[in-house]
Amino acid sequence: MNGKQTALLSLAIILGTGMLAGTIFLSNSGYKAPLITNSAVPQTNVPQSTSSAAPVGTPTSWVGKTASVAVTNNDRDVLAGTTITENTNVQSIYWWSTDKVAFYFLGAGTTTATGSVLNLTPQMNGIFYIVMQPVSGQNYYIAPLSTQNANACISGYDFMDIQGTGTKQWVFQCDMSRSGVAPNSATNAGGAAGSAPLMTLYTNAYAYTAPTANSDTTSIASIGLVTTDKQNAVYYTLTGTSQKAFALTELDMQVNSTNSTRFNPSLSYWQFPTQQTNGAITFTQLYFSSANQAYNDGTNTYWKYTFTSPLDTTFGVQGTQTVQNLKGAYYYIVPQTSPSGKIPFTANIVTDYQGSTTHLGWKMTAYYIQPSGAIGSVTKTVAICSDASC
Numbered sequence: 001m002n003g004k005q006t007a008l009l010s011l012a013i014i015l016g017t018g019m020l021a022g023t024i025f026l027s028n029s030g031y032k033a034p035l036i037t038n039s040a041v042p043q044t045n046v047p048q049s050t051s052s053a054a055p056v057g058t059p060t061s062w063v064g065k066t067a068s069v070a071v072t073n074n075d076r077d078v079l080a081g082t083t084i085t086e087n088t089n090v091q092s093i094y095w096w097s098t099d100k101v102a103f104y105f106l107g108a109g110t111t112t113a114t115g116s117v118l119n120l121t122p123q124m125n126g127i128f129y130i131v132m133q134p135v136s137g138q139n140y141y142i143a144p145l146s147t148q149n150a151n152a153c154i155s156g157y158d159f160m161d162i163q164g165t166g167t168k169q170w171v172f173q174c175d176m177s178r179s180g181v182a183p184n185s186a187t188n189a190g191g192a193a194g195s196a197p198l199m200t201l202y203t204n205a206y207a208y209t210a211p212t213a214n215s216d217t218t219s220i221a222s223i224g225l226v227t228t229d230k231q232n233a234v235y236y237t238l239t240g241t242s243q244k245a246f247a248l249t250e251l252d253m254q255v256n257s258t259n260s261t262r263f264n265p266s267l268s269y270w271q272f273p274t275q276q277t278n279g280a281i282t283f284t285q286l287y288f289s290s291a292n293q294a295y296n297d298g299t300n301t302y303w304k305y306t307f308t309s310p311l312d313t314t315f316g317v318q319g320t321q322t323v324q325n326l327k328g329a330y331y332y333i334v335p336q337t338s339p340s341g342k343i344p345f346t347a348n349i350v351t352d353y354q355g356s357t358t359h360l361g362w363k364m365t366a367y368y369i370q371p372s373g374a375i376g377s378v379t380k381t382v383a384i385c386s387d388a389s390c
Helices: 144-150
Strands: 067-077 082-084 090-096 104-108 116-120 127-134 140-142 154-160 169-175 198-207 212-215 230-239 245-255 269-275 281-287 293-296 301-307 329-333 342-351 360-369 375-384
Touching: 067 090, 090 116, 090 198, 104 116, 127 140, 127 198, 144 154, 144 169, 144 198, 212 360, 212 375, 230 360, 230 375, 245 269, 269 329, 281 342, 342 360
Parallel strands: 067 198
Antiparallel strands: 067 082, 067 116, 090 104, 090 127, 127 169, 140 198, 154 169, 212 230, 230 342, 245 301, 245 329, 245 360, 269 281, 269 342, 293 301, 360 375
């Protein structure tokens, strides 16, 4: 991507913006499922699960059948390679719908050997929907693409509010005809002890780390009274616990001046880090002049970048998703290897002091989405000064 293009960048934070087409709501059902209290957080597909336990899908016909399936849950922190607990760390709630507008409660997740028995009627055609979310207060993100890849029955997913509460969660479509599990309509008795077929549902999650903002220095002093463009590299980082994740939703730069003769935004840029599917980090130049918003308040000048993307998939209709830019946030896994524990954000700031001795403070602010759906922020300021008194 050309540094001055903003294909990666667009408008609006996911929370409260209604970026999905249509309003999804629950009607004609008074049921309110337990623990649907916090918003799932936008995720990505890095890294993929390598589990061999996922079911192998073979076409079987559930269309038009009265049949049952007993679903048991296996939940994993795929970054740590450990098991987490259904209804303690994360939770699955099962729903049915014939029009993807009105949704009705079908069952809830369990780890019992007999599973949660879901009774499917002919009009469902073997399709039901799964809300996956962190339990309130738990520091996990649901990883949608990784979860889809681990479950043969999942044919697509979306991020939406199926209860009309204003809270969005990851919702997965499970098509039993893809599952490799054959229907048995003889009884709805649960699990291995009954005759309802047993299916394991895998929920992949990433543990969350709250980032902190740092830099290699608090100031760059004695750059001189340069009257032409002076290149100043400022090494900011967002740090966190290795092999945990955070979701960046906005990146801002602020300088304590509105005098544009002292800096050149058309030559200044971020080296924006892009994390590849193998965890490697590459960089793209994002010029200040290409920010989503650039303005001053009479005292400071601001450049703001906010992140969104096309729909990645809506129940199996593939969009033009970029690797990690998914529904309102750019998602990072904090690396174990160099730079260990850090995601680097280098700013190349071009100054033109024009004989002024004014010291300029360059403040980075990073906004991130927490597992609860709340927005957090961290800041770091580095001064660039013409003399030694910085």
